[in-house]
Amino acid sequence: MTFLGLAIVFIAKLTPRKASRVRRDAPGSLSQELFDRAVRQGTAPDLIYVVDVRGYELVEQSVGVINDEGFGANYSAGGGRLVQLRIDRGTLTAAARTEPPKRCEKDGAGWYRTGDGRHEYLAIRDDHHIRLTGHVGEVDRATLKAAVAEARPATNVPSAMPPPSRPPVRRGDLPTGDGAPIRHTGRGG
Numbered sequence: 622m623t624f625l626g627l628a629i630v631f632i633a634k635l636t637p638r639k640a641s642r643v644r645r646d647a648p649g650s651l652s653q654e655l656f657d658r659a660v661r662q663g664t665a666p667d668l669i670y671v672v673d674v675r676g677y678e679l680v681e682q683s684v685g686v687i688n689d690e691g692f693g694a695n696y697s698a699g700g701g702r703l704v705q706l707r708i709d710r711g712t713l714t715a716a717a718r719t720e721p722p723k724r725c726e727k728d729g730a731g732w733y734r735t736g737d738g739r740h741e742y743l744a745i746r747d748d749h750h751i752r753l754t755g756h757v758g759e760v761d762r763a764t765l766k767a768a769v770a771e772a773r774p775a776t777n778v779p780s781a782m783p784p785p786s787r788p789p790v791r792r793g794d795l796p797t798g799d800g801a802p803i804r805h806t807g808r809g810g
Contacts, residue, residue, distance in 0.1 A: 651775045655684045662686040668708045668749055669775040672696075672768040674760070677704055691749075702759040704768075707752045713745050731769055733762065742769040 651671050659669055664686040677696035680703075687693040691709030698704075713732065723736035731744035731751075741754035742765040753769045 651679075651684070655681060656775055659684055659686060659692060663690055664692045665690040665710075667774065668692045668710070670706070670708050670751060670772050671775050672706055672753065672772045674704050674753070674768045675764050677702070677760075698759075700759075702755070704753060704755040704760050704765070706772075707754070708749055709752075710749050713743065713750065728766065729770065731766070733766070740765065742766050744769045744772070 651669065656666075656669060660666055662685050668690065669692045674696045677698045680695040680697050683693070683695035685693060687707055688709050691707065693708075694706045696704045696706065725732055725734045728742075731742050734741050734743060735757065738757055739754055740757050740762065741752055742762075744751045751769055751772050753765050753772075755765060
């Protein structure tokens with residue numbers, strides 16, 4: 622009887638329970654895999670940020686490089702609502718050149734901009750700017766402002782991985798035909 626009791630306890634310990642599983646990545650964080658992917662694509666690690674957008678979740682497929690070394694990600698909510706996060710080097714003037722708004726006003730630590738049915742918050746930090754954009758009516762101004770104000774650098778450290786991809790090296794031993802290498806092996810080879 623003791624053996625049966627121990628067997629039941631042992632099996633119970635081995636059986637996974639959904640309720641006891643803890644998510645490895647906290648909400649609003651970026652997994653090491655996504656962080657590494659963005660760095661491999663050419664994103665500067667110091668430009669990788671995370672935000673908490675109330676009611677929205679990170680779209681993992683969207684994480685990656687923008688422009689030369691900037692970072693971009695999308696957050697989605699029910700009904701197809703979407704918010705875009707973009708971090709890139711430059712000042713407010715450089716950021717404002719990309720899409721001139723109909724209206725721009727200073728608001729707290731950043732700028733609130735509207736135009737063409739979209740609105741965004743733009744904050745300047747050191748040598749880069751953080752931009753969070755969504756459609757008017759799909760995300761409210763307070764949500765954008767709070768998310769940008771609390772934007773924080775991802776603390777992940779790139780794991781051992783190859784450097785960002787570079788242009789292919791031109792090989793001199795490939796013919797223009799079938800692409801097979803030229804191997805001069807002599808007679809019969």
